[in-house]
Amino acid sequence: MTDLNNETHGLRSWLERLNRAELPAMAVVVHDLLRLSQSETASVAQLTEVLMRDAALASKVLRVSNSVYCNPGREVIKTLSRAVVVVGFDQVRMIGLSVSLLDGLLKNSPREQLQALLARSFHGAVQARNMAQYLNQRQQEEVFIATLLSHIGELAFWSHAGKTADRLVASLNEPGADPDKVLKREIGVTFDQLTVGLLKTWNMGEIGQLIQASRSSDGPAARAVALGSTLAERVAGKGWTHESVQALIEPVAELIGTDAEHAWQQLVGSGQEAVRIAGNCSNADLQQWIPRADDLPLDLSALLQMEVVPGTPSVDEVSAERKPEVEADPLLQPNLEMLKLSVDHLKLMARAPMDVDTILHTVMQGLHRGAGIERIALMVLAEQQTQFRVRTAIGKGTQRWRETFALPCGDGAKHIFGHVLAQRDCLWLGGPKSQELQSLVTPAVVELVGSGPFAIAPVIAGSRRVGVLYGDMRLSGRELSASQLAAFKRVAELTGLCLQRLSQR
Known part of the structure; x- marks a missing residue:
């Protein structure tokens, strides 16, 4: 111009x-999407009609809907109506609003x-x-x-x-x-x-x-x-x-x-x-x-006790670069205060939803640093529920899981992961009571996580099967205590509740 x-x-x-x-054209889309948010009878067809007026906007909404943030299960979304089913009506509408405004202004x-x-x-x-x-x-x-x-x-x-x-x-x-x-x-x-x-x-x-x-x-x-x-x-x-x-x-x-x-x-x-x-x-x-908040403590008292030494970088400066994964100490010990704080945070997030990464960060820290479990991972159903993939993990040696872990699931793939998800029960594989299930710890499972005892629990969000939570003490060879196993089971349940509440938002 x-x-x-x-x-x-x-x-x-x-x-x-x-x-x-070109701003008025952007304003029309924003106005119509806002009108849908104020209607109690807005339909999927009305939402897709507004988004489909602009092919570039529709394409961008689909791309965002397929992102890990919106779609951690990695289900392939090819249509806007499917995006509404997987991601949620309100979330797709907010994506459309955001994309329209951001792209319209930055063009x-x-x-x-x-x-x-x-x-x-x-x-x-x-x-x-x-x-x-x-x-x-x-x-x-x-x-x-x-x-x-x-x-x-x-x-x-x-x-x-x-x-x-x-x-x-x-x-x-x-x-x-x-x-x-x-x-x-x-x-x-x-x-x-x-x-x-x-x-x-x-x-x-x-x-x-x-x-x-x-x-x-x-x-x-x-x-x-x-x-x-x-x-x-x-x-x-x-x-x-x-x-x-x-x-x-x-x-x-x-x-x-x-x-x-x-x-x-x-x-x-x-x-x-x-x-x-x-x-x-x-x-x-x-x-x-936007200054990052990833490394800020969720515990407010810990934040207030932080001291900034002159000449050293602040939390905001160092958090701009992703810190390396915290490796588990072979003699990792439970921290009951940390565990209680994490459980309390998960209970709050089950009532007032946070984003997926905040939920999972709390889960990992609570079980690893709080319960003292040396290796923790969340394996989710992905690729249209045909594979278990690692969504997040913590502990020494788990980096490769995020990069290489893939375990088929379905009728033709019988193993302990699928069994736990179907039975919806938390198990400790390693004791005498679990001998009858050892046949389900298949060579494919051992190849991925190694041999030895482990805990596994289903993560269920309402009626939706998300995946399984996995934990072991392989670094030191210790067994999980009864209290550690109880914490593991409780956190798995709360994870499902948090994800269910998030999907409702």
Whole structure:
């Protein structure tokens, strides 16, 4: 687009310019998907009809639906209707909303200001949406869109302003520059005014009203929008461990009706979820603009005791690089406090769902560091339920399982994994009582995990068979105690409940 700076000055002029761009087409898709979220009778056909209007959008939704984040069982999804069955109606709708907005804004000019602000807006939207699940299920999408669009005026400007944006950056970078005065001088309108104007012209006045209400935190939904936006802004500017971020824990706990520990877990889990969804839903590398929360402790007291030594990297800096897998100590001992904390977190996540990776991280840490079980793995049904594959594992030597483990399942493949899943029973293979089942520990199983005793339990999410949880003490040769086996069984049950709750969301 040619630069029209001489003509583009003031609210009306900028609205005309932006509405001549491709943004209105994006707004129509967002508006229609939002309308479906407000309808109690919305059908799969209506959802697929909206998404199929744009072949590129439909293709992107299918790609995201096939990602590990949305589809950990790796079932091949070829149609949008199948995506709704596997991933869920609400999840597919949210993917469509996210893809439409992110791609629509990033299409022309992925400048740094745009990417940073869009990543921050997206992080805030995920945070706000997950807070809203405690308030009113029907408002979740409205809260998500309101938070994501709360800076649409500025986003649209950086996306379509061309050379005018370059000049504005130079003016804003001048020493002592007042942002509001610079905006009035350079473009004749503030970004907030542009946001309100765009939403009105796009017939999204209700979302605009919710954004306006969030400025004064007028009502629970508006409060969720405000807290989500503020949290994302502070995390982006100062990192997760900054005191200004910690100051938001109590207000979030008060809003969602829980304690500070649970609220912190909710915020960290939502931060992890935002990073992973942003990586799947956008062509641009928005992940780099959202500080990672992977290595933050879920235990709030542990976070508050952390000390930052001057000159050393912060949690946010080191978590940008994935840390190597923690190898199990051959003399690993149970940590009952860690086990109790993990079980408590899983109970909370069974009521208020987190993303898959947060759930599985809690499972692995609880059984490995908490129960003291040396090697843990979750083997899930994959490839249209024809193979057991390792979804996640922890302990010395388990890295190769994630890369090479494949065990056929079905009528023609009889082994202990399939037996446990069919019988829905937790077993300890190694004692006298399990001798009659030793024939099911086939050479294929031994080749994959080695010979020796092990524990195995089914993971069932409602009526859906997810896979099996596996644990052994091969590194030291010890047997599992009765209390360790009880913890193993309980965590397997809670894993299924968490995944069932997640699929319902």
